Amino acid sequence: MDAEGIAIRFGYGLPANASAPEGLIANLAGPDLAASDWPGNTLAEVALAAAAYREARQARDEGAIKAARHALDDLALRGLKTSFARAVGSPDAFRERLVAFWADHFTVAARNRQEAPFPGVLIDEAIRPHVTARFADMLRAVTTHPAMLIYLNQEASFGPGSPKGKRQKKGLNENLARELLELHTLGVGADYAQTDVRELAELLTGLAVGPEGFVFDAKRAEPGAETVLGVRYDGKGMAPIHAVLDDLAARPETAAHLARKLAVHFVADAPDPALVADLEDVFRATGGDLKAVSQALLTHPKAGQGTKARQPFDFMVAAFRALGVTSETILAAAPRDVRRLILNPLQAMGQPFRQAPGPDGWPEAAAAWITPQGLAARIDWAMAAPQRLVRPLPDPRDFLRTALGKRAGERLTWAVGAAESARDGVGLVLASPEFNRR
């Protein structure tokens, strides 16, 4: 693949930041500059705001409710802007795409105003630090993060034989245990049984959320040993939980599941089996080293095959980059403009920000995105948004080269030249199949 192809498939499109795969790989080995250049919200800030909102509502204090709502909305807005700023501006676009991939793998969706800033915090604290390190560490970090514990109801799970379970007559919630096996590690087709889910759910009791963040609450932990996939886990505190997570991360089914997901997300809805097999081998040979797996993906001979539809977030980021909209512009945008130009259009395109329909994340197939509704929303945005973002609009023929390089087809090149206005010409480029595929 040439540099343009790599920037389109593995980054957020043109202009390309790094000239060759070596550049992208070198970036991956370096520090996470985007996280330090554009810092996100911290758990402490978000938890404080959520607590203030809860307290104000309990006290029915209208003034305080309003203030707490504002604070939560500000945090959510900042989280959204930070995500866009990083994706648009980072010289390390492959890392940003990997972060997005793993964030989708470990989906946490916001279900209401109170939760809106939480998914971003999980991404910053539990995903980003491990994106070029060990999967097992990412799994531990995500599984103990308050945002995940709340989203998959682990904070509502009590060992039926634990002191709190008995006293409060509360029982197990299997949600996190099930998704851990089905989505996060082994995959739905793997050979595990309901008893494994139940035993794992018992093993996970104790994971809880305190006022300051994650806590292990021994009083809700089910006493005794549990057996998951034939392995017996015994002991107190976090040790058996860490042990089962490490074992799950090291299972061959996990390597196969993750290799396939990576290939499907980055390369093709139906990827070449050789690509999947090679990624799986690297994952297993390196003990789940995600930097090695990502490098193998990027440099694989089959990495250029097939085609994918850009998801709405990726589509919008690629458009910002092609139009020259900078991270600074995004960070300075008024809330009203963010709603009008980003939030509402994302929803119309079928991808409301951080609100995936379920813990299995967003769909991958092109046909799930290029629907009548989804495409109409992209066309409307392509025609209307650019002139609100850049003035004057670029010459559409130049813009075609900026946005697509050598990838513009004959039909599109002709149509852009034939457009009656810069608005239509730029809109055609952004609405084209070439720009909406990667």
Place this chain on the structure above:
Amino acid sequence: MERRIFLKGLGALGCSAAAHPMLTTLTLAATPGENRLVVIILRGAMDGLDVVQPRGDAGLAAARPDVLAPSADLDGFFALHEGLSNLMPLWAAGELAFVHATSTPYRDKRSHFDGQDLLEAGTGTDLVPAAQRDGWLNRLLTVLPGAQSETAWAVGREAMPILAGSAAAQSWSPDQDLAVSAPARALLEHVYEADPLFHQASATAFGLAGMEEGEGQDTDLIADFVAERLRGSARIAAFSLSGWDTHKGQARAIRKPLDQLQRTVLRLKAGLGPDAWGKTVVMAMTEFGRTVRQNGSGGTDHGTGGAMLVAGGAVRGGKVYGRWPGLAEADLYDRRDLLPTSDVRDWAGQVLAGLFGIDQAVLEGTVFPGLKIEMPAQLIL
């Protein structure tokens, strides 16, 4: 039966991969009969006690000294909130019914999100979360003879999990204007011609866009669009009406959603025309009811048992269905909420059986897995 479901599921999959949505009303392919179903999800928890007021229960006035709107008598016991007064002619004509003291199996936590999830999943609380990723209207499509990819539509901006799942369904938001000039459209069509996925999606989109030229609210556009589709080859539509979360100043806050609801029902009737309306059921359901007692800010909080509106020419109307549990404190759920005496899925199941001929075994096995439908069919003509 298992085999039939399986084959039907395969058919639906093949359809989504190969066919592209046909919008013409002249589609020759079989449709699942002539009957039509519209499901409206009332998001935010509609206060059933204020909308269909049990005036005959002495507990009502005591619990609601300030939150009780003027209403018109329905049957000597229940009275209808004046915000729905434009629907009274439908009541008189037997085209409007209500179900009271009904709910999903969701209890106690009273979260909108979880409550709506369960309402749209149509499952019990015993089912594993993995079984709750598709919605009951989608599962209906997998067992509906003659269902095509254009049979069912999710309409509007709001995601409709009730129609999510493996069976092919369409979605469209009528406020998507697709505002491109004729020359730009011609250029777009030229560019898309070489890419089948874009070609098909855009052809459908251009066919749908701008069809509703109304000056009205977004909800009017939705109702008109739904009526248009159902007059054609579509048989099922689902959309949302929001704004029911009336924690404060309910007397004023509930007016707008009520008005949207009555406008929507009336526009559906007008848009469908007498013939199609005669074969239609509109079910408006909500995630749960609200507290029996008003709160300190002139509103009501999240409760349990609620009410459902059922309208259409195919409805056995003019009646409030459901066993009334009473409002005395000992009769309440958790001493605060209206006690549910029926499951919304029982009523929905009756409607599916009546409209589409779905067997009870299929309803209890596939559409509403785990449900035991016990009440006699009564809601549908």
